[in-house]
Amino acid sequence: MNILVCLKQILDPEVPARDFRVDAARREAEQGSANLVTNIFCENALETALQLRERAGGATITVLSYGRPTAEDSLRKALAMKADAAALVLDEGEGTPDPLNVARVLAAAIKRLGAFDLVMTGREAGDWGAGQTGGLLAEELGLPCVSFVDGIEVEGGRLRLRRQTDTGWELFEATPPVVVTVTNDEHNVPRIPKVRDVMMSYRQPLTKLTPADLGLAADGNDYYEVAELSIPQKETRCDFAGGDTLDEKVEAFARHVVEVTRGM
Amino acid sequence: MNDVLIILFAANGFDKGAQGLAGAGRRLAGESGGSLRAVVLGEGAETLAQEVARVADAVVVADQAELSEYQPETYLNALAQVCRESKPRAVLLGNDTYSQELTPRLAHRLGGSAAGDGVEVRVDGDALRVGRQVYGGKAHAVLELKKSPAVVWLRARSFAPAAPRETSGDVTRAALDIQADTRTRVVERRREAGGESRLEEARVIVSGGRGIGGPEGFETELRPLAELLGAQLAASRAACDAGWVPPTWQVGQTGKKVTPELYLAVAITGASQHMAGISEAKTIAAINTDPDAPIFKHSRFGIVEDYRKVVPLLREKLKRVLGAGF
Numbered sequence: 001m002n003i004l005v006c007l008k009q010i011l012d013p014e015v016p017a018r019d020f021r022v023d024a025a026r027r028e029a030e031q032g033s034a035n036l037v038t039n040i041f042c043e044n045a046l047e048t049a050l051q052l053r054e055r056a057g058g059a060t061i062t063v064l065s066y067g068r069p070t071a072e073d074s075l076r077k078a079l080a081m082k083a084d085a086a087a088l089v090l091d092e093g094e095g096t097p098d099p100l101n102v103a104r105v106l107a108a109a110i111k112r113l114g115a116f117d118l119v120m121t122g123r124e125a126g127d128w129g130a131g132q133t134g135g136l137l138a139e140e141l142g143l144p145c146v147s148f149v150d151g152i153e154v155e156g157g158r159l160r161l162r163r164q165t166d167t168g169w170e171l172f173e174a175t176p177p178v179v180v181t182v183t184n185d186e187h188n189v190p191r192i193p194k195v196r197d198v199m200m201s202y203r204q205p206l207t208k209l210t211p212a213d214l215g216l217a218a219d220g221n222d223y224y225e226v227a228e229l230s231i232p233q234k235e236t237r238c239d240f241a242g243g244d245t246l247d248e249k250v251e252a253f254a255r256h257v258v259e260v261t262r263g264m
Numbered sequence: 265m266n267d268v269l270i271i272l273f274a275a276n277g278f279d280k281g282a283q284g285l286a287g288a289g290r291r292l293a294g295e296s297g298g299s300l301r302a303v304v305l306g307e308g309a310e311t312l313a314q315e316v317a318r319v320a321d322a323v324v325v326a327d328q329a330e331l332s333e334y335q336p337e338t339y340l341n342a343l344a345q346v347c348r349e350s351k352p353r354a355v356l357l358g359n360d361t362y363s364q365e366l367t368p369r370l371a372h373r374l375g376g377s378a379a380g381d382g383v384e385v386r387v388d389g390d391a392l393r394v395g396r397q398v399y400g401g402k403a404h405a406v407l408e409l410k411k412s413p414a415v416v417w418l419r420a421r422s423f424a425p426a427a428p429r430e431t432s433g434d435v436t437r438a439a440l441d442i443q444a445d446t447r448t449r450v451v452e453r454r455r456e457a458g459g460e461s462r463l464e465e466a467r468v469i470v471s472g473g474r475g476i477g478g479p480e481g482f483e484t485e486l487r488p489l490a491e492l493l494g495a496q497l498a499a500s501r502a503a504c505d506a507g508w509v510p511p512t513w514q515v516g517q518t519g520k521k522v523t524p525e526l527y528l529a530v531a532i533t534g535a536s537q538h539m540a541g542i543s544e545a546k547t548i549a550a551i552n553t554d555p556d557a558p559i560f561k562h563s564r565f566g567i568v569e570d571y572r573k574v575v576p577l578l579r580e581k582l583k584r585v586l587g588a589g590f
Contacts, residue, residue, distance in 0.1 A: 013400050017536050017558065020402045029399055041518075099368065099378075126537070128398050128405075129517060131380050135368035144337050144447040147365040150511070161448075164511050165361040166462065166520070171452035178448060183518065186507035221410075223377045227393060228406035236548070238560045241567040249567055250574055253549075254581040256565040257526070260547050261493060264467055264525045 001059040001154065001176075003049045004116040006106055006133065007042040007078060009071040011035075013126035020231065027229040028096065029127070038074040041122025043190035045182035046078055048152055049120060050191070056154040060084045062113060066105045067091050072206065079201035080193035087113055087207035089214070096128070100223035103136035108214035110141065113207075117176035118159065123148055123183045134181035143179050146172050150185035266298030269352035270320070271343065273334070273362060274306035274327070278315045280465055280523075281358045284423035286319045288385060289356050295387040296353050300426075303346050303438070305339060307332040310435075317433045319426040324350075326438045333453075334362055337445035344373040345440050352413050354392055356385070358420040359464075359521060371415035379407050381521075382418045383544075392416075400517050401540030421464055421523045422544040456510040463515070468495035469524045469545075471515055473538075474502035475531025475552070475571065482509055485575045486530060492582055498522070500532050516541040530571045534559025551575070 015034040022029050046063065053059040063078040065071045066089040075086040089109050091097060097105070110119060119141065124131035138145035150169075151162035161172040164183055182188070193201075211217075241252040270289040272282050286302070293300040299321040304313045309327040317323045326342055343366065347355060355370065357363035364380060371378035384395035392414040398405045409416075463469065470490040472482055482497065490497050498520070499513040515522055517540035527545040532538060534550070534557055542548060542562075550559040550566040551574050560566050567574055 011399075013537065014535075017402050020399065022403055027405075029403065100372075124518065126400055126517075129381070129396075129400070131364065132368035132378055135365070136372055139369050139372035144445065145365075145369065146336065146448055148361060165453075166464075166512065168453070168455040168510075168512060170450045170454070172448050173451050174448040175446070183511075184501070184505055185511060186505055189505060223411060224379065224407045224409045226405055227408040228404075229398070230404055231402065232404050235561050236564055238550075238563045239565040240555075240560075241565065246569065246573055247577065249569065250577040251581060253551075253565065253567045253574070254578055254585070256549065257493075257528070257578070257582065258585050260526045260549075261468060 002116045003059055003061045003118045004110055005046045005049050005063050006121045007063050007065045007074050008039045008125050009036050009067050009074040010039045010125055010127040012037045022229050022231055027226040036070055039122050039125045044184050044188045045120040045122050047188045047190040048182055052152050064109055066102055076201040079204050080197040081191055089209045098221040098223040099130050099132035099136055102133055103140050105211055106137055107140035108216055119179045121181050123181045134179055138179035143177050145179040147181045148183045149180040150183055265351045265353055266296040267301055267352045268293040268354045269301045271357045272302060272304045274304055274308040274312045278312060281420040283425035284420040285356055285358050286426040288418055288423040290426040292354055292385055305331055313435045317435050318428045321433045323433055323435045324438045330442045330444055335450055336365060337448060340366055340369055342440050342442055343370055347374050355413055355415045357417040359417055363417045367415050367417045374413055376413040376415050377409035377411040378415045379409060380417045382416050385416055397540050400537040402536045419521050456512045463496050463498055463520045464522055466496035466524050468493050468526045469498050469522055470495045470528045471498035472503055472530045473500040473532030479508040489575055489579055492579055500538050529559050532559055533557050
């Protein structure tokens with residue numbers, strides 16, 4: 001089985017709100033002192049792929065990213081986690097490409113890299129959170145798509161996909177090739193690569209391409225444009241339950257609860 | 265065409281989300297000078313269509329055998345056909361799993377642009393603009409969708425419902441040419457315990473975080489408190505990832521977006537990703553040992569104590585008050 005996992009490098013979403021700034025004119029977040037990390041759902045996807053390979057055997061896992069030169073670090077980390085091959089399409093354009101641009105680039109790269117039974121993305125990214133890459137990629141590749149997957153099993157030549165829904169879960173049977181978007185679950189928490197493997201990963205081959213290599217013109221965003229980006233200012237004054245004893249404090253808290261629920 | 269089409273699933277009924285979606289659709293149709301149309305899919309669509317017709321100008325029922333239950337490829341084909349026929353300017357969906365899954369793909373098939381998790385949607389000249397949270401709720405963005413139609417899923421419950429019309433809209437049945445797509449098929453469908461009543465519809469939510477420390481805290485402390493308050497239980501991502509509670513309980517940017525009257529956050533720090541799921545809650549209250557926890561910056565009232573001490577006492581006190589004619 002040939003598996004391809006798309007990875008996106010993003011600004012660390014754990015950066016606290018008080019340190020987060022935006023450049024309103026460029027309509028981009030400022031990196032400041034924040035790290036660049038691999039989007040967690042992409043790592044959940046990779047972890048799901050690695051576990052599938054361990055169980056099913058014989059699978060190869062290729063990781064692919066479209067991003068700035070720094071995205072190489074995300075791919076190296078994936079190699080250290082034991083992905084088999086890595087490719088980076090360098091984003092040389094200005095600003096952030098829109099979801100359709102991203103999907104077109106990824107689709108062209110995937111076609112170039114080979115034939116895949118399973119194409120995986122994260123359900124959304126922790127920066128813009130558009131949640132569109134997987135779906136648009138499926139359309140660009142002419143493949144079916146299952147979203148919010150948290151478990152994959154191989155059964156004969158088919159795949160059994162478990163996915164989360166609002167109220168529980170659904171089990172799919174799918175005939176490859178198929179695109180899935182992966183969500184988090186207790187079973188796909190990404191493994192931590194060994195330091196030695198991280199160092200070794202920098203000696204492994206990594207394919208670098210540009211959109212031009214894939215026959216794509218560097219078009220501007222014709223899907224959507226970020227018109228405004230701002231940090232909302234809202235803070236509530238918290239009324240802390242006071243009192244000398246625990247009982248008094250809880251009493252004050254309880255009074256608030258009753259007040260709110262009575263007014264409903 | 266300037267029409268707005270809303271997409272509804274019969275299985276969800278005319279819930280707060282569907283009503284909010286109709287409200288958002290009606291206002292957008294007013295701005296663009298078009299009518300409000302709806303398509304209702306799945307078994308039982310006819311019944312829901314009659315309700316929707318009270319607020320929409322026209323309703324299409326899509327309930328043929330192939331559409332009786334959700335299958336992504338089949339539903340996508342059906343919706344693309346409906347949209348190609350009615351040529352709406354905008355297509356609006358809610359924030360359920362199926363809507364989120366279908367939105368970008370439907371936009372692609374129609375040559376349009378998609379956006380998700382919208383909290384505002386408006387016409388701006390020729391363009392359609394969608395407001396949404398980004399960066400895990402730390403920032404707000406307005407996206408200008410350039411292609412038509414705009415296909416957008418909304419945080420539907422936070423929109424005011426549509427007022428009923430004097431005369432009901434026409435209800436027609438779609439005759440769609442659908443081939444079953446066997447490449448993917450849902451073969452089993454399960455509801456988690458507690459998934460029967462939807463978190464998104466809850467008026468009071470008791471939610472636990474990493475600080476709960478394990479599944480026991482949810483069962484022995486939070487569940488009895490929730491029962492007392494007639495509340496639904498929820499959790500932060502950390503608690504779900506730890507496997508303490510099912511993923512359906514997760515509230516936050518990548519979990520449920522909830523709109524209760526009271527959200528009681530117990531041992532939840534309040535990372536922005538979590539806050540992104542509760543920004544439409546009317547009142548947030550918190551129990552946390554750390555007075556500097558970000559959750560207090562969003563809370564109207566709070567208590568700085570270990571929840572293990574607070575919750576049993578709180579239950580006792582509430583029982584006393586609530587028992588007396590609550």
